[in-house]
Amino acid sequence: MRSVFLLLSCAAVMAAGCSRDAAPAPEAAPAKPKPVAVKVDRSQDESSYAEPGKVAITDLALDLAIDFDKKTIGGTATYKLDWKDKSATQLVLDTRALTLSKVEGDDGKGNWTPLKYALAANDKIFGSKLTIETPARNPNVRIAYQTSPEASGLQWLEPSMTEGKQLPFMFSQSQAIHARSWVPLQDTPSVRFTYSAHVTSRPDVMVLMSADNDPAAPRDGDYSFKMPNPIPSYLLAIAAGDLVFKPISARSGVWAEPTMVDKAAKEFEDTEKMIATTEALYGPYRWGRYDMLVLPPSFPFGGMENPRLTFVTPTVIVGDKSLVSLIAHELAHSWSGNLVTNASSKDMWLNEGFTTYVQSRITEAVYGQEAAEMERQIDQADLAEEIKTAAPADQLLVLAPLTGRDPDEALSGIPYNKGAWFLQFLEQRFGREVFDPFLRGWFDDHAFQSVNSDQFVAYLRKNLLPKNPTAVTEAELNTWLNEPGIPAFAPKAQSRGFAIVDTARIAWLGSKTLPNAQITSAWTTQQWVHFIDGLGDKLGAEQLKQLDDAYKFTGTQNGEIAMRWYPLAVRSGYAEAQPAIGAFLERVGRRKLIMPIYEELVKTPEGLAFAKEVFAKARPGYHPITTGSVEALLAKTEAGK
Incomplete structure (x- = not known):
């Protein structure tokens, strides 16, 4: 069969200069040549001057x-x-x-x-x-x-x-x-x-x-x-x-500052279970030790999968293990990303999409199916929101060459969440008893290699699709890889725990009566995130104060809650939260957590002035990558004025 990369969508064909059902040309006019699809060398890295072929x-x-x-x-x-x-x-x-x-x-x-x-x-x-x-x-x-x-x-x-x-x-x-x-x-x-x-x-x-x-x-x-x-x-x-060290198991432990190491080791105490779980699914851990280094809060990312020494933000240490799926994610990179690496940033989904999928399987095995389902539902909701404003070309898994683009700025949540969703789709269609050995084979057969999307599709065609030739159509495969948006046939996550949250939120919005504390006291971070995400674009000041008095959202040490609560507070004109917003932005440098707040602040003249004031104080403690992101946002806002 032909590669899906040769099956152009209508939009792509039209962009290439052809049209369907065009009016016939006069007889004397020479026939126009048919457009030829240009084959992209997906192993070429446009972000490097190097010539590794030589x-x-x-x-x-x-x-x-x-x-x-x-x-x-x-x-x-x-x-x-x-x-x-x-x-x-x-x-x-x-x-x-x-x-x-x-x-x-x-x-x-x-x-x-x-x-x-x-x-x-x-x-x-x-x-x-x-x-x-x-x-x-x-x-x-x-x-x-x-x-x-x-x-x-x-x-x-x-x-x-x-x-x-x-x-x-x-x-x-x-x-x-x-x-x-x-x-x-x-x-x-x-x-x-x-x-x-x-x-x-x-x-x-x-x-x-x-x-x-x-x-x-x-x-x-x-x-x-x-x-x-x-x-x-x-x-x-x-x-x-x-930095000092505290062991978790014979092959894993935590490096951190002395005042943080005990807390971190307790939060990450399930790491050995995660390693053993992943080995059972996808083969042996091939890197010797798996240690974690807890960095200061200025670290611009949640984690970085540096082999043998994952770098971790302290913002995931909240005392109840509700955010340790980040450790599952960075550990998963030991198979997807570190062991089998995307050859260039345009195929980042081969790294992050696979890792997000494996992370979900680890979370399910260690913490239960419902915990994994909640995280999948949040990821899918985040993807739906991101796609609303992303350029169609950036919504594909198989991206065009990033010629002239900064790969930092080109990276989004799409390769993570859409990539994982695609693999969940394949898992559903073929069943885990078929899909798990296939994925393990992919890791084994490409260990310590750099690969591209063409190679994965070829491997898929040879080693998975023949297992059930009617499970996935050519059109479905092409839709996932080469078309924008979320396929209409994508399997949607549905958490039972979120149904309870939805009922409580709807009841409060209608009656102003908060749910019973016996219910909310057992809620995880993911449930609180889902609760806030469903509150709408704005709330009244009295509503926000009622929530704040009950749940202490303002001033929270949980960054996942803060990154959602503070933008809502800004949009709703909840001035009481402003000092805490400033303190959070000065203390934390993780881009995922602070950029949504900055993005909301700059939408008004008053918010822009506050953002610039806070950034001036926070800048000395920000990582250069974070500094660059905030500067770009402020410059874009100023230019837009």
């Missing part, structure tokens, strides 16, 4: 020094190279705001000689292309360099910005294309490499990396690491601060 990094050796006073990392990066094109004479790398002092090549006999190189002008999205002349196609190349204090992939925190307020803190965030800001690299997920590192720092901080961190390692300012499995550049990670 030469690829297979191993990276770092020798680095962390300087907290200068807010820089400096040292050398040594690359082992695989010259695929025997006529190639250049090594092209990605960099961003790096200062290079020396580039050398090894002749294979241990002799290092200088190499000529050119650093192109900086592009505001992609950084500077580094071209190294390698006429001898050296087996190893070494670069001496130093980062900028403003490196987009590093955040430096003063002691006052940490939990313990005793020592400074530094951590990286390499995804999507920020690794190039602290290591010159082929910064593309299509290239995988092993790595080792020797890192020195001030002796009172602990240094960790996405590698073999020894829980018993002394804090002495001199550290060595090794990652024997090949990883893409976005999984290269480093952190340093006042």
Whole structure:
């Protein structure tokens, strides 16, 4: 059968310059050629200058020094190279705001000689292309360099910005294309490499990396690491601060500041159950240890799946394990994303959609079917809302090349939630007894490889569709992958627990009588989220105060509730919440939680002024990625005025 990628939708065909049922041309007019669908090379990464088809990094050796006073990392990066094109004479790398002092090549006999190189002008999205002349196609190349204090992939925190307020803190965030800001690299997920590192720092901080961190390692300012499995550049990670370790199981534990470690270990105590559950479904965990590092609240994401050392936001530690599905998500990346990686950002659904699906299966196995169903229903509702304002081209799973686009800004919830929904659809049509072995086979057969959507569809056609040839039609497959929106035939999640919430909310809106405390006292975060999401666009001040008096939404430490309650308060003119909104925005830097609040504030002149005032105070503690997102929103709003 033909690939679904050759089945163009009507809109796509018309965009290509043809139309249906056009009026016949005069006899003398030459016939117009039929449009030809252009085949996209889905392994090509438009967000990188690198040329891995000619030469690829297979191993990276770092020798680095962390300087907290200068807010820089400096040292050398040594690359082992695989010259695929025997006529190639250049090594092209990605960099961003790096200062290079020396580039050398090894002749294979241990002799290092200088190499000529050119650093192109900086592009505001992609950084500077580094071209190294390698006429001898050296087996190893070494670069001496130093980062900028403003490196987009590093955040430096003063002691006052940490939990313990005793020592400074530094951590990286390499995804999507920020690794190039602290290591010159082929910064593309299509290239995988092993790595080792020797890192020195001030002796009172602990240094960790996405590698073999020894829980018993002394804090002495001199550290060595090794990652024997090949990883893409976005999984290269480093952190340093006042960090201690607490075990959860023989192969898992928590790193955190001393005042946070016990609380975090208690919240994440089910991690070993999650690992064993995923192994039973999808095969062995292949990364050795699975540890977690709890970062300060400025971390811009919920979690980052750095192998062997997941980075975690403290905003998921709420005391009742209701948000630990984030740990399930980051753990799931050990199979989908880390083990089998999307070759470029345009196929992000192969990473995040698969991971969100696996996360749901872990949650169901460990916490029950109803807990997973509530989260699926929230995800599906979030997707429906996001699609209302997303451009049709961005609603596809199989995206067009992101030429010229910042992959950070191109990323949305669509690859997560629509991708997971597609896999849930396949699971429903084929049954778990068929679908689970198929998915495990996908992970096993592509382990430690970078893949694209064409490869997945080919694998699907060979290994799943023949199991039941009538289960999924060609049109249905094409609708999921290549058409905008949510397919009308998508299976919808339906939580019984949410039915209770809906009844309570409807009763309150009609009678102003709050539900019995015996009912709401047992509600999980997900139920409160569903309650607030259904309150409508605005409420009266008295209604908001009644809810606030009963449930203390204003000032909540639960970010999932705050990100929904505060926008509702802003839209409804509930001024009593403004001080708490300001405090929340200053304390938390996680983009998912704060951007909806900023987006609501900037809709009015008064709100815009408040947003700018809060941002000025919060900015020193925000990660560069978060800062960039808020700045872009404020600039867009100002331009719109």
